[in-house]
Amino acid sequence: EVMLVESGGGLVQPGRSLRLSCAATGFTFDEYAMHWVRQIPGKGLEWVSGITWNSGSRDYAESVKGRFSISRDNAKNSLSLHMHNPRVEDTALYFCVRQQQLADYFDSWGQGTLVTVSS
């Protein structure tokens, strides 16, 4: 069974840094591109960032470009999102998401980790 378990969320002050992690099990992690998608409570979904299976390409939404950094460790089956200089508007539930192979859709989602940016 595919499982994606996020961690690292919590309360962070604006301008401080936070690192989110995602532990993947139940599939061959290094064969899949991975993403972060966020959702402000009660609001819609927003794609945040994605990384290819070999970290050869990393992409970001304009809203986080230059502030967030995505990375992965295939040896540890883990995905990370470094949030540098977070803003109040980055407050959201962050989902770790798997992209289906050779396709452009998301087939597995974690439960999410809540990030609150507040002073």
Next chain:
Amino acid sequence: QSALTQPASVSGSPGQSITISCRGTSSDVGGHDFVSWYQQHPGKVPRLLIFDVTNRPSGVSNRFSGSKSGSTASLTISGLQAEDEADYYCASYRSSAKYVFGTGTRVTVL
């Protein structure tokens, strides 16, 4: 980076059919067939319903179907049931290796 446009809400009676639209541009919905749809019940994780405009993953009811015309994709739910009451999101690959979601539609079963 604007979201795809969906109606905020759609409602229908049990047994009826409803359609949710997802309007984009030639850079996303209109530029290829990489449109997907997700269902999210309150407090739950999004679930894939449709991929590549018209395809259903195994386990998804055939009451859900997808289509596309130009830069507008659509999700149709036939034989509406109480369990279909949820939020629905479209998503599309956008040029430059990015992805975009729709604004979301709340479906209410009357």
